[in-house]
Amino acid sequence: MPAASVLAGALLAVGAQGAAAEGYGPRLEGFDYPHPVRLHAFVSQGHEVEMAYMDVAPTGPALDRTVVLLHGKNFCAATFESAIAALAKAGYRVIAPDQIGFCKSSKPAGYQYGFHQLAANTHDLLASLGVERAAVLGHSMGGMLAVRYALAYPQATERLVLVNPIGLEDWQAKGVPYATIDQLLEAERKTSFDSVKAYQLKFYYSGVWRSDYDRWVAMAAGMYAGPGRETVQLASARTSDMIFTQPVVHEFPRLTVPTTLLIGQKDRTAPGANRAAPEIAKTLGDYPALGRAAAAAIPGATLVAFPDLGHSPQVEAPAEFEAALLKALGS
Numbered sequence: 001m002p003a004a005s006v007l008a009g010a011l012l013a014v015g016a017q018g019a020a021a022e023g024y025g026p027r028l029e030g031f032d033y034p035h036p037v038r039l040h041a042f043v044s045q046g047h048e049v050e051m052a053y054m055d056v057a058p059t060g061p062a063l064d065r066t067v068v069l070l071h072g073k074n075f076c077a078a079t080f081e082s083a084i085a086a087l088a089k090a091g092y093r094v095i096a097p098d099q100i101g102f103c104k105s106s107k108p109a110g111y112q113y114g115f116h117q118l119a120a121n122t123h124d125l126l127a128s129l130g131v132e133r134a135a136v137l138g139h140s141m142g143g144m145l146a147v148r149y150a151l152a153y154p155q156a157t158e159r160l161v162l163v164n165p166i167g168l169e170d171w172q173a174k175g176v177p178y179a180t181i182d183q184l185l186e187a188e189r190k191t192s193f194d195s196v197k198a199y200q201l202k203f204y205y206s207g208v209w210r211s212d213y214d215r216w217v218a219m220a221a222g223m224y225a226g227p228g229r230e231t232v233q234l235a236s237a238r239t240s241d242m243i244f245t246q247p248v249v250h251e252f253p254r255l256t257v258p259t260t261l262l263i264g265q266k267d268r269t270a271p272g273a274n275r276a277a278p279e280i281a282k283t284l285g286d287y288p289a290l291g292r293a294a295a296a297a298i299p300g301a302t303l304v305a306f307p308d309l310g311h312s313p314q315v316e317a318p319a320e321f322e323a324a325l326l327k328a329l330g331s
Contacts, residue, residue, distance in 0.1 A: 023222055026229070028222070040053060044108075047108035049105070051099070052097065056087075056093070056094040058089075063091035065134075066093045067092045068135070070146050072143075073141040076220075077098050086325070087326075095134070100113075103223075111238070115144055115148040115246050118148075119145060122149060123152070133157070134157070136161070137162075138162055139163040143164070147165070147255065150257050154257055159259070159330075161262065161329070163314065164311050168287075168290035168291070169284065170247040170249055170250065171272045172244060173247075175277070184237035185233060188233040191221060191224040191236075192224065200217065202268075204310045205312075216315065240271070252297035253297055253298070261291055263290075263306065264306045267287040267309075268310075269285050270284035270285030273285065304324050
């Protein structure tokens with residue numbers, strides 16, 4: 001690699017860590033998204049909230065089709081930057097929201113987080129934008145939400161694409177102990193750039209790190225280092241409880257929309273594995289097996305395996321991922 005490229009990568013990593021150390025606002029103020037961020041204001045559970053989203057028009061010949069991108073727990077809509085560009089170039093309208101409780105959206109005190117609620121919020125957002133039917137892609141936690149959305153609104157879901165979704169197994173049923181929100185909150189208070197990077201290095205990227213990943217670590221960790229960190233920590237603890245207590249895996253056979261699973265085979269993500277007994281923990285997050293089981297359980301599902309990729313194929317290998325995504329959408 002040329003010396004200039006090595007230096008540029010090093011400066012990017014230093015810059016990302018510096019930003020995370022300084023911190024972003026509780027709604028990710030200070031972190032730039034690749035497209036203008038709009039706000040959908042509505043009342044939910046008695047709270048006046050704002051759902052941030054990007055609405056990107058096609059840059060290639062328009063297909064009159066919309067793709068909705070649902071982010072994971074440790075991610076934001078901005079993480080889909082490269083995929084948004086590829087989809088728009090292919091002629092799609094792309095809508096990428098930040099869910100309530102995450103990133104640039106509101107984090108109301110006392111909000112009861114649930115996948116049914118987030119699905120309803122997303123459906124209301126799309127209705128406000130005149131979108132009656134869309135392809136829905138969910139990554140990581142967004143995969144659990146995408147399944148819930150497709151179950152609740154099958155007529156509004158053209159097709160489903162699940163990218164290394166968590167929730168392909170029921171951790172509680174497998175013996176992972178429950179953690180109270182207070183216990184989860186205590187863990188959230190220890191979040192830092194280094195802890196986020198260590199977790200992603202171990203579970204997402206099979207121990208291999210690239211400097212361009214630092215930007216996304218800084219995005220996730222920066223809200224924990226800035227003003228309003230208590231609001232961010234509490235929202236994150238409550239959404240962790242949602243993930244653990246609201247499995248969707250048992251309902252896979254009820255899905256009625258065309259579904260494609262895009263699964264990086266080196267992924268080992270397993271929320272709560274650190275609380276499980278060693279003999280249980282070592283069985284969790286086996287994405288090759290989990291992907292096959294999910295494809296068998298979902299009627300007519302297609303499984304696309306990425307042998308050399310981990311939890312975030314859209315970040316790790318954008319070109320390979322985007323080619324598979326466009327094929328899954330029928331482009």
